[in-house]
Amino acid sequence: MFIQLDPASDVPIYEQLRNSIMEGIVRGDLKPGDVLPSVRSLAGDLSVNMHTVNKSYHELEKKGIIRIVPKSGAVVEEFSKEDMTEDFLHQLSEALRPTLVESLIIGLSEEEIQQLIKKIIEDVKGD
Secondary structure (H helix, E strand, O other): OOOOOOOOOOOOHHHHHHHHHHHHHHHOOOOOOOEOOOHHHHHHHHOOOHHHHHHHHHHHHHOOOEEEEOOOEEEEOOOOHHHOOHHHHHHHHHHHHHHHHHHHHOOOOHHHHHHHHHHHHHHHHOO
């Protein structure tokens, strides 16, 4: 699993780690059923505090992306469109809304925003 963290970034390390794991799932580097490294092991490999890794794992568990199994570790969950609830879509919409509003405020057109989103998706997937 390839994880790149930038200590100089304004984005907290636990968020960078969480996002990197999610991107690994999207790219297919991590598949449902894969076991993530232990908190201690990953913290050592990345030279970060164990609490940082633990926080990332718990956020991913809260989102339903991984399942933490005591004594076994964290396992990537299977996720399908059928798992999407109205509440999930509402939360996603609320998370995206401020970024889209900011994009409109700075003058991006709807087409430019769509092109930007398409480029981000291509970058994440590695297309």
